[in-house]
Amino acid sequence: MTQNQPHPSADGILAASKNIDPVFTNSPLIEQQTANTALGLRLLAKVETLNPIRSFKGRGTDWWMQNEPAGNHPVVSASAGNFGQGLAYAGRARGRKVVIFSATTANPGKIEAMRRLGAEVRLEGVDFDAAKAAARAYAEANGCPFVEDGALRTIAEGAGTIALEITERLSRQAVELDAILVPLGNGALLTGIGAWIRAKAPNCKVIGVVAANAPAMKQSWETGRLISTQTAATAADGIAVRVHSLRTGLHEDDRRRRLGSQRGGNPRGAGFLPHPLRPRRRGSRRRRHCRSAGKRREPQRPNRRHHPLRRQCPHGYRMTSRLHRSPLPVSSWNG
Numbered sequence: 001m002t003q004n005q006p007h008p009s010a011d012g013i014l015a016a017s018k019n020i021d022p023v024f025t026n027s028p029l030i031e032q033q034t035a036n037t038a039l040g041l042r043l044l045a046k047v048e049t050l051n052p053i054r055s056f057k058g059r060g061t062d063w064w065m066q067n068e069p070a071g072n073h074p075v076v077s078a079s080a081g082n083f084g085q086g087l088a089y090a091g092r093a094r095g096r097k098v099v100i101f102s103a104t105t106a107n108p109g110k111i112e113a114m115r116r117l118g119a120e121v122r123l124e125g126v127d128f129d130a131a132k133a134a135a136r137a138y139a140e141a142n143g144c145p146f147v148e149d150g151a152l153r154t155i156a157e158g159a160g161t162i163a164l165e166i167t168e169r170l171s172r173q174a175v176e177l178d179a180i181l182v183p184l185g186n187g188a189l190l191t192g193i194g195a196w197i198r199a200k201a202p203n204c205k206v207i208g209v210v211a212a213n214a215p216a217m218k219q220s221w222e223t224g225r226l227i228s229t230q231t232a233a234t235a236a237d238g239i240a241v242r243v244h245s246l247r248t249g250l251h252e253d254d255r256r257r258r259l260g261s262q263r264g265g266n267p268r269g270a271g272f273l274p275h276p277l278r279p280r281r282r283g284s285r286r287r288r289h290c291r292s293a294g295k296r297r298e299p300q301r302p303n304r305r306h307h308p309l310r311r312q313c314p315h316g317y318r319m320t321s322r323l324h325r326s327p328l329p330v331s332s333w334n335g
Contacts, residue, residue, distance in 0.1 A: 008153050008192055010199035013160040016063040020158060021093070024051050024058040027162075029169055042175075046162055053085040053113070055238075057149075060158030060188055061086035064147065065094060067154045074099045074120075076139040077147040078132035080237045081110025087147060088117035099144070101135035103127050107237060127232060129243040150186025160192025167200050177204040184208035184217050185239035211236045216243060 017025065028047045035043045048056040061083065068075075074097040077087055084100040091098035098119040102111060103126060114121050124134035132148070139146035149155060163180070170177060180197060182190045190208045197204050210218045214232035232242040 006153050008156040008160055008195040010196055012153065012157040013164055013192065013196050016059070016154070016157045017161040017164050019063065019066060020059050020161060021062045021090075024056075024062060025161060026165060027051070027056075029166060041178075044166070046166060048162070053082065053089055053117075055082040055086065056159060056162060056189065057082045057086035058089055059086075059161055060149075060155035060192070061090045061147075062093075063158035064152060064154040065090035065096070068145065070096075071145070073142070073144045075147055076101070076135050076142075076144045077149070078102070078128065078135040079114070079149070080128050080240065081107050081114065082238055083149045084114040084119060084121070085110065085117055088114050088119035092118040099135075099138070101125075101131040101138065103131045106131075127242060128237075128240055129228075129232075132243075148186075150188040150191070152188075156188045156192035156195065158192065159189045160196045162189075163193040163196035164200075167196070177201055179205040179207060181207045181209055183236075183239050184210045185241050187217065210241075211239050214240050214242065216241050 027050060029044055030047060031042060031044045051058055065075075065087075075087065075091060076099045077084065078101045079085075079087070080102065084098075084102065087100065088098050090096075100114055100119045100121045101124050102114075102121055104123045105126060106123070106128075111121055111123075122134075122138075123131075125131045136146055136148075138144070147155075166180070167177070177197075180193065182193050184190050190206070194206045197206050208217070208221075210216075211232070211234035213234040214229070214236075216227050216229045216232070219227040219229075228243045230242070232240040234240050
């Protein structure tokens with residue numbers, strides 16, 4: 001959190017859990033026996049993509065909006081897409097105008113989604129941090145409240161309700177968490193989850209995960225000073241942070257994990273999770289087939305550069321609008 005902001009508390013997270021719009025809360029906690037057996041542990045995944053904005057961000061934005069004094073000025077923020085959708089959803093529910101600044105390189109689908117929810121979206125700058133600077137300047141010039149994801153207590157408390165739901169469910173099963181891995185962008189999710197875990201499950205290790213090509217938060221934590229990088233070139237646009245602008249004040253273990261650095265290109269457990277952006281090695285299945293058939297040459301592959309459903313990210317992972325098949329049918333998942 002920023003230095004003039006109080007840190008999120010377990011009491012605040014508990015209050016948020018009772019008041020946040022229920023469309024965002026009590027999301028499934030799933031596991032699969034195939035993954036547990038292969039990895040030698042219980043691997044759980046919290047599914048935050050079944051709500052109206054397909055993201056956990058609605059928790060924090062709804063709780064922030066509930067605690068924000070009513071006013072006629074628009075609410076101004078910057079977003080790569082998910083946070084902006086959450087803010088637009090909360091603003092529409094309360095009749096509050098929302099202005100979102102996004103980079104000119106932002107995902108067009110997310111831009112359109114924010115506009116469908118009623119936000120005014122302005123495209124400024126080549127990346128998220130440049131858009132944030134433009135949003136801050138606009139808010140100051142027009143006397144509008146500026147909402148910075150990761151810098152406000154109530155947003156972190158809303159995100160922290162995820163950890164509350166996890167611990168409450170596992171406590172009913174008499175299960176203790178050993179570790180929890182949290183994506184780290186601007187820090188609201190890690191701060192909120194860390195606050196709850198430190199208070200309610202102090203033996204659980206909290207690990208923040210940054211994109212390898214967006215290490216500003218990790219470097220800032222390690223050096224004890226604010227670090228900015230020249231770029232944040234990662235396909236994970238939701239955590240593509242180039243400028244560290246906050247202090248969490250917590251004691252989480254922030255570790256960088258390079259996506260695809262383990263076991264043939266897939267993070268451990270990634271192959272078991274039914275996710276539309278699951279990483280795969282480029283052409284690996286086809287190459288394995290060639291080797292097993294004793295062929296030296298890889299068969300000619302179709303040109304996918306202009307395929308309407310696929311695009312190639314710079315790290316060799318394939319993203320598609322169609323869901324990859326999970327190893328087992330959906331009915332085999334618990335949660």
